[in-house]
Amino acid sequence: MSDTVSKERRSEIMSHVKSSNTKPEIIVRKFLFANGFRFRIYDKKLAGKPDIKLTKYKTLIFINGCFWHGHKNCKIYVMPKTNAQFWQDKIDRNIARDKENIEILKSDGWKVLIIWECQLKEKKREDTLNNLIKNLQSSC
Ligand SMILES: [Zn+2]
Numbered sequence: 001m002s003d004t005v006s007k008e009r010r011s012e013i014m015s016h017v018k019s020s021n022t023k024p025e026i027i028v029r030k031f032l033f034a035n036g037f038r039f040r041i042y043d044k045k046l047a048g049k050p051d052i053k054l055t056k057y058k059t060l061i062f063i064n065g066c067f068w069h070g071h072k073n074c075k076i077y078v079m080p081k082t083n084a085q086f087w088q089d090k091i092d093r094n095i096a097r098d099k100e101n102i103e104i105l106k107s108d109g110w111k112v113l114i115i116w117e118c119q120l121k122e123k124k125r126e127d128t129l130n131n132l133i134k135n136l137q138s139s140c
Pocket residue numbers: 066071074075076077116117118119
């Protein structure tokens with residue numbers, strides 16, 4: 001019995017593509033807040049539960065982990081050697097789901113921005129965040 005429960009629990013954990021309050025998310029939130037932007041996080045009513053919602057700018061931001069969301073041509077996105085097929089299938093499903101969510105949100109009139117984990121590494125962070133602000137200001 002307890003084994004069944006733990007199996008279910010395990011698959012539940014595995015099915016959660018996104019964990020909350022990851023380090024990249026916090027970097028972006030702090031930066032936006034410090035620059036005077038006000039936003040909501042994890043709006044459950046929206047497809048894919050976007051990490052950040054800026055109503056005033058009609059913009060949603062997803063901050064994606066490179067592995068889980070299958071960032072193309074990215075160094076972080078490296079398949080594990082064991083169970084490669086399993087992970088590949090899983091990530092393919094995530095990519096498909098992301099695409100679906102973005103289409104729904106765009107058709108509802110949202111501008112959707114994706115920030116990848118690797119774009120927030122120290123060397124690239126400043127550029128990424130400055131571009132984000134430019135992007136937001138242009139959609140106002
Ligand atoms: Zn990446």
